[in-house]
Amino acid sequence: MTGARAEPKDDDATDTSDSESTAVPHDVSADLPGEPERVKRPGFVYFLGYGIMAPVARVVFRPRILGRENIPASGRVILASNHLSFIDSIVIPLVATRRVQFLAKSTYFTGTGFKGWVSRTFFTAIGAIGVERGAGQAAQAALDEGRAVLDAEGAFAIYPEGTRSLDGRLYKGRTGVAWLALTTGAVVVPVGLIGTQEIQPVGTTLPRIRKVTVAFGKPLDLSHHGQATSGKARRQATDEIMTAIHDLSGQELAHAYNESPPVGTLNRLARRVFPRERL
Secondary structure, eight states: OOOOOSSOOSOOOOOSSSSOOOOOOOOGGGGOOSSOTTSOOOOHHHHHHHHHHHHHHHHHHOOEEEOGGGSOSSSOEEEEEOOOOTTHHHHHHHHSSSOEEEEEETHHHHOOHHHHHHHHHHHHHTTEEEEOOSSTHHHHHHHHHHHHHHHTTOEEEEOTTSSOOSSSOBOOOOTHHHHHHHHHOOEEEEEEEESHHHHSOTTOOSOOOOOOEEEEOOOBOOGGGOOTTOHHHHHHHHHHHHHHHHHHHOOOBOOSOOOOOOSSHHHHHHHHHSOOOOO
16 A cells, blocks of 8 residues: 555545555445445344453453544444554454444455354454455455445444554555545544554464553544545545544654565566556
8 A cells, every 4th residue: 555646547446455456436326225235234243242342352451542522423434544453453343432344354254164153253243344355346346345334324444554554654545545535425533543563463363461542533524625536635635534543643654655565577567667546
């Protein structure tokens, strides 16, 4: 999620992996009459899981929660957060004042046997939506899932950096978050996570007991930046979101996109020859 092209095209997408995409989000409003079918209402598993995990997490990790009143009680809202650890996607839903949904790898929902059931039940309980990771059509599907949640007047969490920061710095945001906000009219609540990387550092499997801080900022109305079809509007809106996240997290700024080196010689060459707007 290196510098963007000086004059980005108006095509846009989000990225659910470390690669880039230029898929054009289509207008899904015609596909989503009323409440989208794919946005499932919370069921027994969700309430059971949340009822058990939330109190346990608060006792064990004793999170310091700031600005929780900034989360609107109803309506379309995007929680845009920095990303330090796998545990982030558990912490945010457990401390938020309303049900929050976010994207997770589809493999968490497709396993077999007891292990597969545990994974599927756990991620369902914390409000995850399974998607294929990658660029192109996979990135488009991720945007569509996020818009479906928002069109159903829900709360959707997203990491504008695209992937977690391995060095603790805050990287530039990709513009998929701005596309979602400008397309749906959702307000964006910036979220600053502090200390979650100490709970489950990269390369570890078992969480540690560490205190964390979760700070929710004031809701941002990004409509003044313009239409979602404008690359300039998406870029400026995303930068406003990242500035707000930085104010909450206090991280050192990386001034670059967070992305892994492309795999293979052809991919590396293509990225040099055909740079794209980071989404």
